[in-house]
Amino acid sequence: MGRIRDEIYDKKPLKLFFLTLLSFLWTSQSYAVSVPQTDPAEMVSALSTELIKAMNEQRVELESSPEKVKSFASIYVLPYVDTYKMARYVMGKHWRTATELQQNDFMAAFSNTLIRSYSQSLLKLNIESVSVKNAQEERPGRVTVPSVVIQSDGNQTDVIYRAYLNKESKKWMLYDVAIEGISMLLNYRKAYDSDFSKIGIDAVIVDMKVKNSAFNG
DSSP: OOHHHHHTTTTOHHHHHHHHHTTOOOOSOOOOOSOOOSSHHHHHHHHHHHHHHHHHHTHHHHHHOHHHHHHHHHHHTGGGBOHHHHHHHHHTTHHHHSOHHHHHHHHHHHHHHHHHHHHHHHHHOOEEEEEEOOOEEEETTEEEEEEEEEETTSOEEEEEEEEEEOTTTOOEEEEEEEETTEEHHHHHHHHHHHHHHHHOHHHHHHHHHHHHHHHHO
């Protein structure tokens, strides 16, 4: 158990960049960089630029310390992603039967699982730039933001972000990313659903924590 979650995107290193971008979500404190959230396309463009620049500048430190990776994430990613929406979607029908403690434990364990699985691959990538296109409305308050990721070797990959407008804060928030038409959230939801049904929520969380223990140490 757990192997599927760790290897879902292993064949496509570029995908790890975007999964990691959405995986640094459940650290306890955040200090936002200056990224506008009044326009979804501008948000994705600014966030991509800031993230790539900071990652390149701090690469040596990030490679040596999981704790620094988590701190990095709390600055450059956490403020712009709806962690509650993502965790609830990944748990699917099991969210409704989970206790509040189980929900919180899953969010924390899932975050660490993603960071553990993808942070090393993220740091190996050499991304030159991200070209962001205009947002496309799916329905009022929800959009997709197409983009093209350009690596230093000239390879290009189409990436689509999904965002929604938070009615209370009036800010746009990210909640999913699709690479080559494959939704990250949908893949993880399918992967975990079988384990939740077979062994239960608590056992899945325990298994996740055990696998993450070395990373967290």
